Amino acid sequence: KNQVEQSPQSLIILEGKNCTLQCNYTVSPFSNLRWYKQDTGRGPVSLTIMTFSENTKSNGRYTATLDADTKQSSLHITASQLSDSASYICVVSGADSWGKLQFGAGTQVVVTP
Amino acid sequence: GAGVSQSPSNKVTEKGKDVELRCDPISGHTALYWYRQSLGQGLEFLIYFQGNSAPDKSGLPSDRFSAERTGGSVSTLTIQRTQQEDSAVYLCAGGGRPGVQETQYFGPGTRLLVL
Numbered sequence: 001k002n003q004v005e006q007s008p009q010s011l012i013i014l015e016g017k018n019c020t021l022q023c024n025y026t027v028s029p030f031s032n033l034r035w036y037k038q039d040t041g042r043g044p045v046s047l048t049i050m051t052f053s054e055n056t057k058s059n060g061r062y063t064a065t066l067d068a069d070t071k072q073s074s075l076h077i078t079a080s081q082l083s084d085s086a087s088y089i090c091v092v093s094g095a096d097s098w099g100k101l102q103f104g105a106g107t108q109v110v111v112t113p
Numbered sequence: 114g115a116g117v118s119q120s121p122s123n124k125v126t127e128k129g130k131d132v133e134l135r136c137d138p139i140s141g142h143t144a145l146y147w148y149r150q151s152l153g154q155g156l157e158f159l160i161y162f163q164g165n166s167a168p169d170k171s172g173l174p175s176d177r178f179s180a181e182r183t184g185g186s187v188s189t190l191t192i193q194r195t196q197q198e199d200s201a202v203y204l205c206a207g208g209g210r211p212g213v214q215e216t217q218y219f220g221p222g223t224r225l226l227v228l
Contacts, residue, residue, distance in 0.1 A: 043219030
């Protein structure tokens, strides 16, 4: 069973609107959680990295939150742009497995004019 | 170089042939990771190198898969006797010494199609 679950699988939003992506994980013990953006045909690009002690982290119009107690994270995209169309992947690292990351299946976001 | 490079960018091969995929990480990145992304699936961890040694190769799907790294730099992933289910995008990522805040920098990937 995948230890990182993302929702929704995909979503379509209008340019300029906000959206929130969800990530639930069961990886334990927990080390850190990352959000990546992957454009079609490209490698993933890191957006944020958070440890258990961090509740929120921002990178421009992207804001990630983390609740290590409930093992949930969200990625909020503000004032979406056409260039935000991509797959957003949640990645969790366990504290006992350095280098080995557990990947979610991703949320495919399509921003329309 | 400015980023992680991988070669070839695309590879089409016949079932049963061997293939070799190459990754050139960013200079100075001691950690190197290989992942596989099948169509419509999430990323799957294969193996990770710290320097030239591989502390974790638990993700390699079978003994047909092997990887090595030389000089703490270039890495090659070899797939022997390829099967159709090996068709996927193989991604390489480099980073500093694994740690809590390590950022991984991904290459563009090698798209492998086994006919």
